[in-house]
Amino acid sequence: MLKPFAITLIAFSTPAWADMQVPQAQSEIQMGFVPVVKAVTPAVVNIYARRVIEGRASPFADDPFFGQLFQNFGAQRPRVENSLGSGVILGGDGIVVSNYHVVGQATDIRVVLNDRREYDASVLLADEESDLAILQLQDAENLPALDLRVSDSVEVGELVLAVGNPFGVGQTVSSGIVSGLARSGTATGNTRGYFIQTDAPINPGNSGGALVDTAGRLIGINTSILSRSGGSNGIGFAIPATLVDQFVKQARAGETRFQRPWAGVSGQPVTYDMAEGLGLMRGGGVILSDMHPASPFGAAGFEPGDVILAVDGQEVNGPAEMIYRMSVAGLGTDVAVSVVKDGETRDVAVAMQRAPDQPPRATLTTGARAAVPGVTLSTINPAVIAEYDLPLTVSGVLVEDPGDIGARAGLRAGDILLGINGAAVTDSTSASAALEAATRRLALDVQRGQRRFTMRFRL
Numbered sequence: 001m002l003k004p005f006a007i008t009l010i011a012f013s014t015p016a017w018a019d020m021q022v023p024q025a026q027s028e029i030q031m032g033f034v035p036v037v038k039a040v041t042p043a044v045v046n047i048y049a050r051r052v053i054e055g056r057a058s059p060f061a062d063d064p065f066f067g068q069l070f071q072n073f074g075a076q077r078p079r080v081e082n083s084l085g086s087g088v089i090l091g092g093d094g095i096v097v098s099n100y101h102v103v104g105q106a107t108d109i110r111v112v113l114n115d116r117r118e119y120d121a122s123v124l125l126a127d128e129e130s131d132l133a134i135l136q137l138q139d140a141e142n143l144p145a146l147d148l149r150v151s152d153s154v155e156v157g158e159l160v161l162a163v164g165n166p167f168g169v170g171q172t173v174s175s176g177i178v179s180g181l182a183r184s185g186t187a188t189g190n191t192r193g194y195f196i197q198t199d200a201p202i203n204p205g206n207s208g209g210a211l212v213d214t215a216g217r218l219i220g221i222n223t224s225i226l227s228r229s230g231g232s233n234g235i236g237f238a239i240p241a242t243l244v245d246q247f248v249k250q251a252r253a254g255e256t257r258f259q260r261p262w263a264g265v266s267g268q269p270v271t272y273d274m275a276e277g278l279g280l281m282r283g284g285g286v287i288l289s290d291m292h293p294a295s296p297f298g299a300a301g302f303e304p305g306d307v308i309l310a311v312d313g314q315e316v317n318g319p320a321e322m323i324y325r326m327s328v329a330g331l332g333t334d335v336a337v338s339v340v341k342d343g344e345t346r347d348v349a350v351a352m353q354r355a356p357d358q359p360p361r362a363t364l365t366t367g368a369r370a371a372v373p374g375v376t377l378s379t380i381n382p383a384v385i386a387e388y389d390l391p392l393t394v395s396g397v398l399v400e401d402p403g404d405i406g407a408r409a410g411l412r413a414g415d416i417l418l419g420i421n422g423a424a425v426t427d428s429t430s431a432s433a434a435l436e437a438a439t440r441r442l443a444l445d446v447q448r449g450q451r452r453f454t455m456r457f458r459l
Helices: 026-031 034-043 241-252 272-278 319-329 382-388 403-409 428-437
Strands: 044-053 079-089 095-098 108-112 118-127 132-137 159-164 172-184 194-198 210-213 218-225 236-240 265-269 286-291 307-311 334-341 344-351 376-379 397-401 416-420 441-448 451-458
Touching: 034 044, 034 159, 034 210, 044 095, 079 159, 079 218, 095 241, 108 132, 118 241, 132 241, 159 218, 194 218, 194 319, 218 241, 236 241, 241 319, 265 319, 307 319, 319 334, 376 428, 416 428
Parallel strands: none
Antiparallel strands: 044 079, 044 108, 079 095, 095 132, 108 118, 118 132, 159 172, 159 210, 172 194, 194 236, 210 218, 218 236, 265 286, 286 307, 307 334, 334 344, 376 397, 397 416, 416 441, 441 451
């Protein structure tokens, strides 16, 4: 696994086939990619990140007697983890994009330019799901930067260059072609999304580096490979530049977490067999199976059983691609969604908005008088559902942190409290009150993933 602010506009260039001419003379052939490499490499940086992993405390640490006897038993010292990766400068004021797995949770970040200048950096915005992070270089100005290219204009077969620092040997350039587009579900780890596939050699250390076209425009950020050995097998993936542009815009606006438009629906790809039953000419699209009452798609008239064919004029063939299209459209816009409804195809405008934080999540931590003190609870609403990737139909109270006592009792972060002592709980306040009212016995109705069970205790 490969794993603000002076406003600087990032220009998107519309591709022209004139930019990619076949060499006409021997001198041009001999030059190869030299002019492109000279233009691109100053804006590709090496990133050295360091983070401290806290050690596990001794289980006897808080015991008044055994704490002294077993002072060092079971304790682990903090350890330091170092990571090496690459990044791309996207603004003359020091805005840099890299991968989350390179700089996420780092305590110290050092960025080294191709001309050997070095800067400290801080993370402005990071998102583990997309594996992207936006950095700000400290006291940097007048830096070289790459232009972004609209990712939908990229075509299979185009020549591309991958620039990064593989295995820490120093800045390296490799060449290849665009092997495929609209790849989803192919990256490993926590990454989910939509990728450009390339056979340009990508290796550990290339993470966060640039994938550029022959005009020197950024078309993607190299993020992962498929490999059994850990080395390049010619199957690499890059995050499209159009999504990177949304990250930069949100980082400049002061966001610290990437805000995706909320669909509030669930669905699955339409296969060939399904298409025949639905009266469609071919497979493709997403059939809606469930919908939250507050979904913007529901407000626009969509219903379970409808088939979404395209978002913002671009075909979608699965939920990941649909969410990608919504993400690059951006919050605060109305996007045309092509839908097959009652046998007819029409375009319907859908608002791209955040998941509503209503009713209020009212996050609280149970007090010392509660049957299980120190548990952090939140009322489940659309924002909580989106943040924790919960089922659309779920309701109740989310356990954000079980606390020490709750963890010993068997509670886990992500558990959903449905009832306490036989009474349904719908919000964090009532759940906290029920935990304080419990005296002799405690029964917690819990949903964990697809399982529902009851935890019983004597107090």
